[in-house]
Amino acid sequence: MCHGMAGPGRIRTTGCRASGRMTRPNIVFIFSDQQRADTMGYAGDEVAITPHLDRLALEGSVFRRCLASSPVCMTTRASVMTGLQVHQHGVWAFADPGIRFGQSHVRNIQSAGYRTGVVGKTHLWRHGGGHASDHLEEMADWGFDDARETTGPSESVDTDSIYTDYLAENGLLATHRNYLNLYLNSQRPLPWELPSSQLPTEAHLDMFIASLAEDWLRDNVSESQPFYLQVNFGGPHDPWDSPPEYRRMYNADHMVPSIGAEQSGPVSPLVSLLREHAPAKLDQMSRAENQVMKAKYYAKVTLIDDCVGRVIEALESKGLMGNTWIVFSSDHGEMLGDHGLLAKKNFYEGAVNVPCLFRPPGGGETQQSRALMSHLDIVATLIDIAGAPELIKSDGRSLLPMLDDRLQDTHQAAVLSELGLPPSVYTMVRTDRYKLSIDARSRAAIDLYDMQDDPDELRNLVNELDYQLIKSDLIENMLNPMISDLDTSAW
Template identity: 30%
Template sequence: MTRKQPNILFLMADQMTASALPFYGHPLVKTPNLSRLAEEGVVFDSAYCNSPLCAPSRFTLMAGQLPSRIGAYDNAADFAADIPTYAHYLRDAGYLTALSGKMHFCGPDQLHGFEERLTTDIYPADFGWFVDWENFDERPSYYHNMSSVTQAGPCARSNQLDFDDEVTFRAKRFLYDFARNGEQRPFCLTVSLTHPHDPYTIPQEYWDRYDHDAIDMPRVPYSRELMDPHSKRLRHVYQLDEDTLSDAQIRNARHAYYGAISYVDDQIGAVLKVLEETGLDQDTIIVFSGDHGDMLGERGLWYKMSWFEDSARVPMIVHAPGRFTPGRVRESVSTMDLLPTFAEFAHDGIAPEYAAPLDGRSLLPHLTGNGGHDEVIGEYLGEGAIAPLLMIRRGRYKFVHSAPDPDQLFDLEADPLELRNLAEEPAYLDLCKQFRDEVASRWDYVRLHAEVIASQRRRKLVSRALMKGRVTPWDHQPTFDASTQYMRNTIDLDDLERRARFPAASVE
């Protein structure tokens, strides 16, 4: 007999590096709610994004396809409306699909399969954040700079707090409404918070949860010897010179980042409380992940945009104790694998017929203890690069290739901090050649490079043109029908109160 389709609650945090979380070994950071999910769920110890930048990572996650296949090059890439997402597949399977929070959709389609979008996005939907590899030295004003670090510290309010407080409120209301409105369809609710993404500032309450003097400094501090060409370009992009930062500023930024993680944990805890209050937790699979990490000063780098572990590795938990035995997965997987996983959740463990080729692979074998893949393919095509930056993570090795730069090969079991580039050592020449041959067979590198440049040129022109004269924004505008909220004379008072109360009052 086919089981009832489970609800899916997908929780996302923005720019949360796995290494800063206690269930991945961090000794200071406090996340009681996430830690409970980890203890009761399946934790993926080696999960990665497929492109370490917000929009490309999210488009890839939603589509289950690599950036080059769907044109997800950078933070101003058009996410085409005809690309099937997990929201389309689940909606087609009978789900109510809803999004509360950030997904960084660029282009006129601001739904991409979601039936309901409960908030606007925190980031713009137009092409204004285009990347221009042909004019690398002309630095756009929207690029990251170091003010997020130099101005780090406590605040009373911020742009991101305004947004994430609304994200949490709307997500909670969705769950209450779902429980009391008699909806027969299962739901897939995506709750996507923007913290702990920089700027590194957080209310005093969260700052005070940590002893400032105990905040750990980067394990691998900046040194010129560690600066590969891409790392040098990243420091140029965000205007970081050798004398830009003091140790005090670095510690402040890390302190605020840890506070922001605790803030995220509190918001997730508030959503989980409603899930439990409504009884929806009994038939809901909870998935938690990030879109990419944050270097937090490691190797002298900040933010993301590289394939080093703190930038590319993300937390991932699947919590469904009644379905999957709690445990940990060592094999390398990626957020691109979530679409086929969600689709199989909806189809009783069987893959549906996909309308487009998938690059992601289901995580169900890992969740059920029946093997599973151990491979991540990645593409970085955004700011700070000058050519495609490709990554293969398989077994104990990570290989990074970009045509203008020397290759990088790391043995992550022997060298988790990536201090020894094996591509420079004679003993690994054969292995490097195998990886290079694989790159040549997987990608038409010259063609991919040309396609990225062509896309940048188009979007540069379109962005410039659409900002002249009358501007028609693409940003999502959430609408609420106030005529049906709260007390209205179109609804009998007793009937209104009965509908709104949950659980329903007993009748004697």
């Protein structure tokens, strides 16, 4: 077995000795899209069917309070690539290909001697026509030696990739795009009415991405060079189009209804806008419709879990599990009806709390931590595992010392999440107990929640007299130092 012990019951993760030489661990970073942190079995959800993610959690470490750098796809992915906060890299909404000439954690890992690759959705360039292969040079600039890129599901309506090539070759492209056009048009079905995908299960986008991962491992694994592979799934992002057999796994009657209790205190402008422009008015949704809607999301979560299982099986078939880190997270969460909302673009827990688990080479002891952390800490840990140069001006702190010993419930004193389009930009700071959101330009507070006494975020304390000192302290001593380099003068 290619590992040693580092303390009672823990796995040494810095490498192993084989044939008289020290080798470095491989890294597989699995990144899903729009996946809540609480909809897996290992997270305590008794309804969720996620045996493969549960296995990784059983053999590794789970961080229960990992926050997205931003509850927006392209924005948070720019943070993951650069290790920077949103206000530092400046990608507030749409991808900026120019930032690839700045720092990249992938390029740092590549410089440390790793073979690097990505399969699936990157969201690092703007979609709308053309083919993903047109951006291979950009992927190389980011540091990927072998990029096999698709788009996300909705983007495949008008942007081609190796996935749409595959569908066209099999006579399935029109079926795929007709379904998406039905979903995306102004008369889209309500989320509890959306039909299943019309594609064969093996032709679903996420199954195709799993096959890309299998092929990448077949083509790139070498005894002479460690590898770093990102596997970026398109789901469980909407549309919740999982094949019929996945939907049959769930009984809607078993679904716990979304958080719908009446809230007190002011409603943030973010939430007001989302409710005003929502394509589905969830305040008119019945309990039964809510449960059916949630079952459709859970079915896609299980689809993603099966895809993760295929990656694990590919690693096992090549004897790689003993010297490979498997890391799992998502770009942001999914509101799933909580507070009358779908998708993301707000700072409620459903949108910003994301899965985070690390399975070390050879497996380790099951551990869970309440330590406060963010995507930037995942990035710092990947770099640390690879022995690569640290990123400059990154707030991320490596979790590897904890992972090599015993998990603690403290890591960062506070973490940021940022959202908006200048000049309308909002910043959230989360501490162990409180969550505060502000208008980034004026520094005016818009939300304050006591996450210990009010985990469902039903009582906005921002205007209550008893909390004014707490609010001021969070702004002055936590938030302002973290955004001291935010320049709003051009706004």
